[in-house]
Amino acid sequence: MNRVEIEKRVLSENDALAARLREALNGAGTLCLNFIGAPGAGKTAFLERTLERLPIHTRAAVLTGDIQTENDAIRLQRYGYPVRQICTAGACHLDARMVDKHLDGWLSKGLRLLFIENVGNLVCPTSYDLGEDAKIVVMSVTEGEDKPLKYPGIFRKAELMILNKIDLLPHVPFNAELACANARHIHPQIEIIETSCTTGAGFDRWLEWLAARAKRKKASAKPLAEAVPVS
Amino acid sequence: MNRVEIEKRVLSENDALAARLREALNGAGTLCLNFIGAPGAGKTAFLERTLERLPIHTRAAVLTGDIQTENDAIRLQRYGYPVRQICTAGACHLDARMVDKHLDGWLSKGLRLLFIENVGNLVCPTSYDLGEDAKIVVMSVTEGEDKPLKYPGIFRKAELMILNKIDLLPHVPFNAELACANARHIHPQIEIIETSCTTGAGFDRWLEWLAARAKRKKASAKPLAEAVPVS
Numbered sequence: 001m002n003r004v005e006i007e008k009r010v011l012s013e014n015d016a017l018a019a020r021l022r023e024a025l026n027g028a029g030t031l032c033l034n035f036i037g038a039p040g041a042g043k044t045a046f047l048e049r050t051l052e053r054l055p056i057h058t059r060a061a062v063l064t065g066d067i068q069t070e071n072d073a074i075r076l077q078r079y080g081y082p083v084r085q086i087c088t089a090g091a092c093h094l095d096a097r098m099v100d101k102h103l104d105g106w107l108s109k110g111l112r113l114l115f116i117e118n119v120g121n122l123v124c125p126t127s128y129d130l131g132e133d134a135k136i137v138v139m140s141v142t143e144g145e146d147k148p149l150k151y152p153g154i155f156r157k158a159e160l161m162i163l164n165k166i167d168l169l170p171h172v173p174f175n176a177e178l179a180c181a182n183a184r185h186i187h188p189q190i191e192i193i194e195t196s197c198t199t200g201a202g203f204d205r206w207l208e209w210l211a212a213r214a215k216r217k218k219a220s221a222k223p224l225a226e227a228v229p230v231s
Numbered sequence: 232m233n234r235v236e237i238e239k240r241v242l243s244e245n246d247a248l249a250a251r252l253r254e255a256l257n258g259a260g261t262l263c264l265n266f267i268g269a270p271g272a273g274k275t276a277f278l279e280r281t282l283e284r285l286p287i288h289t290r291a292a293v294l295t296g297d298i299q300t301e302n303d304a305i306r307l308q309r310y311g312y313p314v315r316q317i318c319t320a321g322a323c324h325l326d327a328r329m330v331d332k333h334l335d336g337w338l339s340k341g342l343r344l345l346f347i348e349n350v351g352n353l354v355c356p357t358s359y360d361l362g363e364d365a366k367i368v369v370m371s372v373t374e375g376e377d378k379p380l381k382y383p384g385i386f387r388k389a390e391l392m393i394l395n396k397i398d399l400l401p402h403v404p405f406n407a408e409l410a411c412a413n414a415r416h417i418h419p420q421i422e423i424i425e426t427s428c429t430t431g432a433g434f435d436r437w438l439e440w441l442a443a444r445a446k447r448k449k450a451s452a453k454p455l456a457e458a459v460p461v462s
Contacts, residue, residue, distance in 0.1 A: 040374025
């Protein structure tokens with residue numbers, strides 16, 4: 001078996017497990033979002049600001065992936081939601097097996113929102129289905145407008161692009177209009193929200209998107225906030 | 232053969248080709264530097280400022296890797312040095328085979344400096360030897376101080392860390408001292424140069440490093456600038 005065949009087999013095994021995960025998430029009515037972006041795009045800060053602003057008693061949880069350290073889990077745990085760190089110990093992406101293993105017990109408690117922060121990497125995480133409802137690509141205004149053209153895979157697969165760190169626009173030579181046009185060139189239907197975790201800009205729109213997306217999830221006809229705590 | 236075995240075989244095939252490449256580069260007296268960093272760390276801008284400031288007639292050339300687009304080659308070609316784009320068409324890293332293929336004809340012309348800009352990715356490129364004399368990791372002050380702890384592989388293997396975009400320090404909550412301490416925690420001997428491609432800060436020190444490193448390369452007792460053009 002050559003490398004391409006092995007890669008195909010690994011992806012097909014992953015896809016099979018991801019399909020089972022998706023079924024379990026659907027059964028539990030959990031909206032699952034997979035955040036992908038370069039190292040330093042601001043994924044963790046974005047999730048911090050999100051947790052801070054969620055309606056009280058929202059049954060949300062976070063899985064955060066990194067090659068090493070528990071740093072992101074420690075940052076995210078401050079907001080009172082259950083958070084688990086996935087240390088990939090060298091692997092450049094999360095896979096369905098890691099998610100499945102770390103979800104242990106959460107779904108049975110009626111989780112409504114599951115945020116997955118992938119390893120900082122614009123390439124490899126794109127190929128691994130985690131059973132999510134949507135991939136969200138996070139890019140920042142310090143990265144260059146042509147990132148969607150250079151890394152088309154993730155921009156093609158993402159339902160939403162977060163253009164982050166817009167508070168830095170006065171200090172960097174970045175044309176936000178061009179970046180958005182490039183993203184739409186790759187994926188005409190992509191939705192785009194511009195945000196700043198420093199000023200809070202864009203978070204009202206993001207939380208509206210999140211509420212609407214949760215509503216679209218069939219089983220989430222149930223209210224987002226209920227009494228059963230997830231721990 | 233399972234995935235780990237295949238991965239090992241691919242890496243060992245790569246290592247064998249990289250060893251042959253290294254021999255060829257040594258024979259030609261070419262100093263080869265492999266730049267690795269996240270998407271948006273500023274690798275291309277750093278190479279632009281470097282080419283702009285090289286002593287006239289320096290026999291330098293650039294291989295620049297991306298998944299898609301020739302954008303970086305177009306940017307780099309403006310400085311009068313030979314530049315070739317390596318499009319990986321999906322692959323998340325450069326390998327020795329790609330470098331070997333794109334070097335075609337350069338070494339026989341007495342190339343003194345070969346800059347390789349890897350695909351924007353802090354993880355996968357680390358594992359692939361390209362026959363280089365040194366890996367250089369580029370991180371920017373917009374990325375968070377704990378990147379060396381989260382992505383230890385590349386910081387362990389890099390001889391030099393470029394801490395880029397220091398002109399943005401007044402606008403971001405980044406502690407440069409802590410970032411450097413983290414890098415040295417992973418790799419006590421790592422050299423660090425702080426740079427800004429906007430203001431030119433740090434480039435005198437970087438060009439001194441480059442000249443010293445070229446001098447250390449045995450065969451580069453020959454002067455860096457000679458009459459034979461590389462095209």
